[in-house]
Amino acid sequence: MAFEQIKLPYAEDALEPYIDAQTMNLHYIKHHAGYTAKLNDAVKGTALEGMSIEDIFKNVSKHPAVVRNNGGGFYNHNLYWQIMSPKGGELKGNVVEAIKKKWGNFDAFKAEFSQAAAGVFGSGWAWLIVKDGELLITQTPNQDNPLMDVASVQGVPVLGIDVWEHAYYLKYQNRRPEYIEAFYNVINWEKVNELYELAIR
Structure with a gap:
């Protein structure tokens, strides 16, 4: 069964003004779709073929670079779209309490x-993981x-x-x-919490 790009859970302009519609369109239609197609190829x-993406990742160092690069692009973006929402930003769930316990308060975590x-030098991702x-x-x-x-640090991503x-x-x-800062306004903490609950089981 081929890897499938998830359906965008909201309209391309739904995260305005924090993430603009043109960026969403290019990011989803061109970049993410491209990673998905190249991974399947x-x-x-x-x-x-037929393995889960998670199982592929376990030994990705043994696979061709095209699998590592496009497999990552496929998986990372499937997660990224889901942990954002037009109704995002409101802190909720056990994950928020765990964050406050670990960092002392949410602002310290955010910093x-x-x-x-x-x-991150050049291109990449920052993650909140469970290890x-x-x-x-x-x-x-x-x-x-x-x-x-x-x-370098392995674990289960719950926010990226x-x-x-x-x-x-x-x-x-160039104002990364x-x-x-804008990203915090669209974080879907319900989804992050759902991923956290699954990761700590």
Whole structure:
């Protein structure tokens, strides 16, 4: 069964003014669709065909770069669209309580997560992950993610921010910190909490 790009859970202009419709259109229709198509092409007719993306990630270091790069792009964006919402921003769920317990308060978490996102050199992602039941903030380059065996810190991602230039450059140009700040207004904490609850089981 081929890997499928998820249906965008909202209209392309639904995250305005924080993420503009033109960026959403290009990001979803061109970039994410491209990763998905190239991943399917790369695994077709190989031993990887029919495997889950999570199982592929477990040994991604043994697979061709085209699988690692496009597999990451496919998975990361499927997650990214879901952890944003036009009704986002409201803190709720056990994950928020866990964040406050770990960092002392939400603002301290936000400062560290924002610094991680701003500090990614070139293209990549910043993540909130669950590792051995604990929350951690980490980064990955390019389209890598913490489920991959190549990640410096492995764990289950529950929140991720895309800091490739294609995610923000049309609206924010080189002002990555402004995009990161805007992102907090659209985080779907219900979805983040759902992912957190699954990860700590």
